[in-house]
Amino acid sequence: MTLDGITEQADVDDDAPSTVVFDVGEVLIDETRVWGVWADLLGVSRLTFASVLGAAIVQGEGLQAVFDHLAPNLEWRSFEQEHEDRYGGFREEDLYPDVRRCLEDLVSLGFSVVIAGNQPTRRRTQLEALGLPHDAMAMSEELGVAKPDPVFFDRVLELAGNDEPEELLYVGDRTDNDVAPAAAAGLRTCWLRRGPWGQLQDLPETAAEPDLVLEGLGELATLLTTWRGETT
Numbered sequence: 762m763t764l765d766g767i768t769e770q771a772d773v774d775d776d777a778p779s780t781v782v783f784d785v786g787e788v789l790i791d792e793t794r795v796w797g798v799w800a801d802l803l804g805v806s807r808l809t810f811a812s813v814l815g816a817a818i819v820q821g822e823g824l825q826a827v828f829d830h831l832a833p834n835l836e837w838r839s840f841e842q843e844h845e846d847r848y849g850g851f852r853e854e855d856l857y858p859d860v861r862r863c864l865e866d867l868v869s870l871g872f873s874v875v876i877a878g879n880q881p882t883r884r885r886t887q888l889e890a891l892g893l894p895h896d897a898m899a900m901s902e903e904l905g906v907a908k909p910d911p912v913f914f915d916r917v918l919e920l921a922g923n924d925e926p927e928e929l930l931y932v933g934d935r936t937d938n939d940v941a942p943a944a945a946a947g948l949r950t951c952w953l954r955r956g957p958w959g960q961l962q963d964l965p966e967t968a969a970e971p972d973l974v975l976e977g978l979g980e981l982a983t984l985l986t987t988w989r990g991e992t993t
């Protein structure tokens with residue numbers, strides 16, 4: 762695990778964030794099943810799909826680029842309902858194994874926990890059914906705006922009931938959708954380097970350095986407590 766950034770922040774106790782906001786995909790939820798179902802829908806092996814998705818990510822492209830390569834002339838949104846029917850929504854097995862403990866620890870340590878990612882509204886119900894500790898939760902569809910739009914982060918502040926962006930830490934796996942726009946909106950940032958985007962993306966040269974760079978959530982509660990100037 763890398764702990765880049767914490768040494769600069771460890772003794773700045775009154776600057777420590779009081780609210781931790783979690784992205785959903787590849788932060789809370791392992792999306793392996795999501796992409797596996799897309800591979801099945803397109804009739805290619807999961808390895809092939811994952812390889813083409815990785816190439817699209819490196820080239821700064823989205824899911825449509827994967828379709829354009831594997832199934833020319835098809836528009837991914839026309840398969841969205843069929844994908845959802847096969848996928849069936851989030852399950853306990855989709856949670857990264859460090860998630861539940863991290864959220865429980867943060868709540869018990871007095872941090873406010875918010876969940877807000879680029880997802881359809883139905884994902885909130887699915888996440889609520891998993892019983893994750895949290896103080897507030899909303900998906901981009903119900904907020905009416907998606908990352909990287911700066912208005913998304915205004916909505917996150919409203920959701921958190923906190924108008925001081927530097928008191929929020931946004932935890933995300935993507936530099937383009939999470940780390941860069943959250944920092945631009947004045948939030949503290951934690952870049953979680955897991956999943957396809959977390960592994961493959963680089964930080965844009967113009968983006969502020971994240972406050973934390975982690976490979977998992979196992980150390981987050983301890984790091985934030987240290988940042989707050991306390992010992993665990």
Ligand SMILES: [Mg+2]
Pocket residue numbers: 784785786787788933934935
């Ligand atoms: Mg994500």
